[in-house]
Amino acid sequence: MSPAITEPxxxxxxxxxxxxxxxxxxxxxxxxxxxxxxxxxxxxxxxxTQSELGAVDSPYKSxxxxxxxxxxxxxxxxFAGAYLIVLRDxxxxxxxxxxxxxxxxxxxxVGFFPCDAGCVDVTSTGRLHGTFSMPGxxxxxxxxxxxxxxFRSDGRFGTGWQVVSFWLGLLALASGPxxxxxxxxxMLGLLQRAGMWPPLLWMSAVSFRLYSLAPRPASTxxxxx
Numbered sequence: 327m328s329p330a331i332t333e334p335x336x337x338x339x340x341x342x343x344x345x346x347x348x349x350x351x352x353x354x355x356x357x358x359x360x361x362x363x364x365x366x367x368x369x370x371x372x373x374x375t376q377s378e379l380g381a382v383d384s385p386y387k388s389x390x391x392x393x394x395x396x397x398x399x400x401x402x403x404x405f406a407g408a409y410l411i412v413l414r415d416x417x418x419x420x421x422x423x424x425x426x427x428x429x430x431x432x433x434x435x436v437g438f439f440p441c442d443a444g445c446v447d448v449t450s451t452g453r454l455h456g457t458f459s460m461p462g463x464x465x466x467x468x469x470x471x472x473x474x475x476x477f478r479s480d481g482r483f484g485t486g487w488q489v490v491s492f493w494l495g496l497l498a499l500a501s502g503p504x505x506x507x508x509x510x511x512x513m514l515g516l517l518q519r520a521g522m523w524p525p526l527l528w529m530s531a532v533s534f535r536l537y538s539l540a541p542r543p544a545s546t547x548x549x550x551x
Contacts, residue, residue, distance in 0.1 A: 334541035337411060341540040345408035348533030351401025352526035358394060362386050372516040375445055377455065383443040391437040398526075399433030402426055402466065405529050412536045414480045422472040425465040432461030463502050466525045470495030473532070482539060491528065498525045 362379050363369050366386060369378070380390035406426035413419050435458045442452035474492035477483035501521030 338541045341408045341411040342537055344404040345412070345533045345537035345540060347401055348405035348408055349530050349537065351398060351404070352530040355394060355398045356523055356526065362390060370515065373512055374515045375518050377441045377459070378445050381441045381443055381445055387440055391440055396434050396437035399430045399437070402430035402433060402529070405533055406430060408533060408536045412539050413476055416476065416479045418472050418475040418479065422469040422476055425469040425472070429462045429465030429469070432458050432465065436462070463522070464499065466529065467495040467498040470498070470525055470528055483535070494524050494528055498522070
């Protein structure tokens with residue numbers, strides 16, 4: 327008699343849906359921001375930050391703040407859900423998941439507080455934009471670094487995943503103080519993208535791996551002979 331095929335639970339099926347969002351979301355965000363930047367007259371991808379696309383004087387502020395920042399926040403939360411469900415339990419996993427949730431919520435909140443014109447923040451709303459940008463800028467890279475431990479403990483991610491996760495997170499994290507200190511005037515947009523986009527692509531790649539690890543619904547049931 328052939329063993330019966332066990333159907334995945336609703337939680338496991340949900341993990342695949344969440345992982346799918348985690349795959350597509352970061353790629354959509356990067357393309358979306360690039361297109362908006364190309365459409366806005368006078369905008370320079372090297373000089374200008376992404377937040378300027380959602381600033382109070384931007385013609386695309388609603389698109390950027392809702393579809394861009396808030397949409398990305400939802401995708402990070404979806405990734406956190408798949409990460410929590412699929413990976414094996416451990417303290418590092420729970421800490422990394424918590425950081426991802428904080429990053430996702432922070433990114434959603436950012437959409438409610440556009441920066442001031444030119445992102446020179448003089449109002450309380452503009453300053454709140456900067457404050458709530460920090461969880462995403464810090465949470466995702468640190469979660470990537472912690473994932474080196476999570477992946478090693480899980481046993482289904484090779485050494486390459488562990489090494490890339492740690493160093494990519496560390497380098498992305500290091501870009502933050504440079505941006506805040508204004509040490510590379512005229513290149514803040516490029517530096518910000520260099521610090522933010524690689525962790526987003528990491529998130530997309532890990533989401534794809536989580537999708538492949540989550541149980542799939544069986545197309546047929548084995549029957550006894």
